[in-house]
Amino acid sequence: MTAPRTSTAPATFTPAPGSAPLARMVLAQARMESRLMLRNGEQLLLALVIPVIVLVGGVVAAGRLGSSLGERAAVDVLTPGVLALAVMSTAFTSVAIATGFERRYGVIKLLGASPLPRHGLLLGKALALLAVVAVQLVVLVGVGLLLGWEPALAHPVRTAVGVVLSVALGTAAFAALGLFVAGVLRAEATLALANLVYLLLMAGGGVVLPTSTYGSAGTLIQWLPSGALGEAVRGALVDAQIDGRALVVLAAWAVLGTLLTARTFRWE
């Protein structure tokens, strides 16, 4: 302010408004959201504990029963499936629940009156989400390797591209759907629905187990975002293939989810 003051030092609350640089705001927002997600017990259960239990339990059970999936060792098929499950749990369930309660507790509204613009908020959310997914993947890859997982490394570049594309598109598709749910339902209803959908898709959505193991239902399940994500990750890590069809399905779900969210989301 240019108004002259009689004292030499500015007083405590003398106005000096201004917004921080966008990059700083986005990074602060991402740090905050990822920290909150990793600190929350229920979120952590979804993000890490359940996938680890599914992986370890699945591999142990397969060993006891002496079964394998096709010609592959159970761990080689289950590890990519559990990586897909982890992406789904964070991008869909955690995002939906966290956003639902952000609306309930007025965080989104308060941030709407702060210098952080809406696109900065979305960017921060996306970064936080990717950071949490990265932590999940590192932990789960470690557990898989300890269990004797041998990823397909015949075409390392193809595998890497396949994994990156499927994780990116799967995250986008599920996050868009999660935001859609959080934007139209009350926080409690979002909590219930997001958990229910997660359980149903984990059990019957073609995430953990290949869609081929579902018999004739598999042809339907491969069009679900869960089935497409599972197939895309397995394609890269089991067969060293880029599953174009599955990636297109994920992209289509991402577009659909984004359109639905854009039309219905209420910030308050």
Place this chain on the structure above:
Amino acid sequence: MSVAAPAVEIDGLVMAYGDKVAVDGLSLDVARGSITAVLGPNGAGKTTTLETCEGFRAPQQGTVRVLGLDPQRDRTALLPRIGVMLQDGGAWSGVRAVEMLEHMATLHAHPLDTAMLVARLGLGDCGRTPYRRLSGGQRQRLGLAVALVGRPELVFVDEPTAGMDPQARRTTWELLEEVREDGVTVVLTTHHMDEAEHLADQIHIIDRGTAIASGTPAELTRGGRSATIRLVVNRPFPDGAPESLRADLGPQTEVRQLDEVSMLIHGPADASTLGRVSRWCEEHGVLPQTLNLGQRTLEDVFLELTGRELAP
């Protein structure tokens, strides 16, 4: 930018939710460097008005200018310059109080020292408490700290002391007064007369979405055609006492029994009213222990203007 230009100019604002009209042709100005209170009962349209100034809602009719800017069109330019304290807080449920304040500070270019704010608002004890476990008063204090941390030119505070104990309320008032001394414009909503009377340089009384009176606390309570008489007697009033007293005093008088030995009488501010009250006591065998011609309060003003009481 002229220093004399109002910080907030609202002209003919109309806001409705479906059939329900929340704000009905409201016009008011807020002078820079003042504390301005928007006073009214719950549901008078106070929060809707504030939210329109904060850019959350577009005016359905009329215009709103804040620091000379349009809160909708010039949102990006305006938001860094204002501080906002929402009525129901605003924080993640799991975030710690100080962590929230520090996060909001990093969104601004020249934030206040958060440790100073924590100390001033007495948030030290609950600094590591998750938001969902803070008391209502603690949430209010955190909300105020968040509104101030970006060193705004103008703060909007919606019911700043709701849920606070008297001590915290006093501290909050002192803080808001200091904020004004330092050149920040404060707009607050309240339904507490004492808050408006104590803090505000300018008061706009709103009811059913329109401003029904505006002025300084002194202007609003000065003179007036009526006064409040507080009557306390030595033993319980006989049955039907308020009606009987009102019949004696005439139709322009309001009589309200507070408990079995006290009444409030709103009526013409003259000696003959006092005389008649005292004669009525004699006739009904009660002895006045207090018979005060009270100073007109904002509550009286509101009652006169609307025929209703302001207390929620």
